[in-house]
Structures are given as structure tokens and as C-alpha cells.
Amino acid sequence: xxxxxxxxGGLVQPGGSLRLSCAASGFTFSDYTMHWVRQAPGKGLxxxxxxxxxxxxxxxxxSVKGRFAISxxxxxxTLYLQMGSLRAEDMGVYYCARAWMQVGGPFDYWGQGTLVxxxx
Amino acid sequence: xxxxxQSPLSLPVTPGEPASISCWSSQSLLHSNGYTYLDWYLQxxxxxxxxxxxxxxxxxxxxxxxxxxxxxxxxxxxxxxxVEPEDVGVYYCxxxxxxxxxxxxxxxxxxK
Numbered sequence: 001x002x003x004x005x006x007x008x009g010g011l012v013q014p015g016g017s018l019r020l021s022c023a024a025s026g027f028t029f030s031d032y033t034m035h036w037v038r039q040a041p042g043k044g045l046x047x048x049x050x051x052x053x054x055x056x057x058x059x060x061x062x063s064v065k066g067r068f069a070i071s072x073x074x075x076x077x078t079l080y081l082q083m084g085s086l087r088a089e090d091m092g093v094y095y096c097a098r099a100w101m102q103v104g105g106p107f108d109y110w111g112q113g114t115l116v117x118x119x120x
Numbered sequence: 121x122x123x124x125x126q127s128p129l130s131l132p133v134t135p136g137e138p139a140s141i142s143c144w145s146s147q148s149l150l151h152s153n154g155y156t157y158l159d160w161y162l163q164x165x166x167x168x169x170x171x172x173x174x175x176x177x178x179x180x181x182x183x184x185x186x187x188x189x190x191x192x193x194x195x196x197x198x199x200x201x202x203v204e205p206e207d208v209g210v211y212y213c214x215x216x217x218x219x220x221x222x223x224x225x226x227x228x229x230x231x232k
Contacts, residue, residue: 046223047220047222061220104217104219105159105216106159106175107171108171110169
């Protein structure tokens, strides 16, 4: 059974940093492009970042470029999102998702999400 | 960036009746390989999103056949032939043609 389990969310002050993790199981993690998608409270879905199966290429939303870094450890079947210079608008639930067919998805599996709160 | 627009914002439905959601993209989602990279997701209350339709018209595994997707280029539609109470939630279209991937704003389907 495919599972994606996010962790690392929490309360952080504006300007602070946080690292999210997504533990994958039930499939060959190294074969898939992986994504982070977020959802601000009461809002819609927003692409955050993606990393290709070999880790060679990364993609970012304009709003996080230069502040966030996506990475992966295929030996640990884990996806990461290092978030820095956090702002109030970064608050929300962060989901990791598996891109099934190509870099742009579709997302056939999603995690349960981890909540990031940014407040002083 | 490709802008995705959905309509309506809210859709009250009667169980057993059909429902339809529209999605438009600011540029064609047709790739040179012939595929059109438009997907539909449903986020039920309190849950993560899940895939309904991929590549415009293909139902994902386990999705009931009352759901269907159609469209081409920049205009797309998700149809539910007979709405069931468990279909309530927010429906999102998403373009997978180019990064940054972009989602429509969502359509909230609720039972009348």
C-alpha cells in the first residue's frame, strides 16, 4: 500500500525556518517525481515545489523561490522541504504528492498534510 | 504562468440529479505529444485531495463511472451524471503542462 506521511509542521515566528519531511512507502520512491502542494486556511490548492526522480531538477513557485529548497533522500525514501524566511502567507497545510506519469502529475497519491503556522 | 479559472464557485445539487463544473485555462493545455494535461481532483471535507480524472477524460482507479471529464485546448468540463451524497466537497482542476503547476480556485459542491 502506497503511503505518504508528512511531518515537521508547527508554529514558527516570521522570518524563521522549518524543515518538512515526507516519508514514502509502498512503492519505489526513487522512480517518481515528488511535489509539495500547500493550502492556506480556507483557501485553494497551490503548487509549492517539485523534484524529479533523479533529483537533478527542481521547480518552485515564484512565491517561494529563493526561500524554500526541496530535496530528497532516496536511500531513506524521504522527501524534504526546507523553508526559510517564513511569512504569514506561508501558513497552511503542506501536502506531499506523487506525480504518477510525468513531472506535472497527475498526483495519484497524497499525504495527510502537515500544518505550518507562522506567527509571533 | 497558466491561469486556471473554474465556474461556478458554489454548486448546490440534488441527489440523483446531474452536475457540471467548468474549467478554463489561459493557454492551450495540448502538448505536442497529443496529450492534454488537465486533471480533476476532489477534496472531501477534512480530507486530502484525491485524483478523479487525468489527461482530461481518464477516470482514476476506483473512481465511479458517474464521473466524466471532457474538453480540449482551453475549455474543460467535469460532469457527474447522478450526484450522490458522498460527492460533496471542493473540486479542483489543475494544469500539468508546465511548471509552475496551477490549480483552479475550486468549486464547492453541496447537497441542497
